Amino acid sequence: MVWRGWFCVAVLGCPLLLQSGRYNGGHPALVPKASVAPIMNSTHSDAVGNSQIVVWKDGRIEFELFGFGTAETTENLLKDCSTAMAQIDSSIKCSVLVDMRNGIGCSPLAVPCIVRFVRKKSYRLKHVAVLGPRPLMAIARAICKTTKLGGVAFFSDRTEAEQWCAEAVPI
Secondary structure (H helix, E strand, O other): OEEEEOHHHHHHOOOOOOOOOOOOOOOHHHOOOOOOOOOEEEEEEOOOEEEEEEEOOOOEEEEEEEEEEOHHHHHHHHHHHHHHHHOOOOOOOEEEEEEEEEEEEEOHHHHHHHHHHHHHHHHHEEEEEEEOOHHHHHHHHHHHHHHOOOOEEEEOOHHHHHHHHHOOOOO
16 A cells, blocks of 8 residues: 655654664665665664664665654754765755654654755655655655645555665656
8 A cells, every 4th residue: 555745754763774784674776786885874863763874876865764753863864864965966866765664753843854854855856665654654644745745655565665666756
């Protein structure tokens, strides 16, 4: 089942990639070529959650979130995303996979920084696949409605998200 909305809620669940030891979640569209190192691989954590962003020069971005997203962790993750996007050629639209399956929620104070990020950076996105539980998808839909952003798909199944993200999906 697919829901339309925005990836910005990705940061709402707050992440952990270091604990899982996963580099890119095995996403076929996001698996880096052997000779291509990511331009960013950054992790943020606090007492209630962790988040990781991995970005490649060709416009692939992957977020993995775990636990509860605080405003500070969310803000830092999005700053890193902005920094990495600035290193990607401006003619390239980014493809994003956000894995929030291990997210449990976020602080209401995190939402404004997500909305600001979406309003500033949405023009750089080709397509975004968000994977996570339905309660976080409800928050994502609210953010989508607020920012008037469409063209993003939300999934409950990782395989479906991977397949969708691997396709060339026009917005």
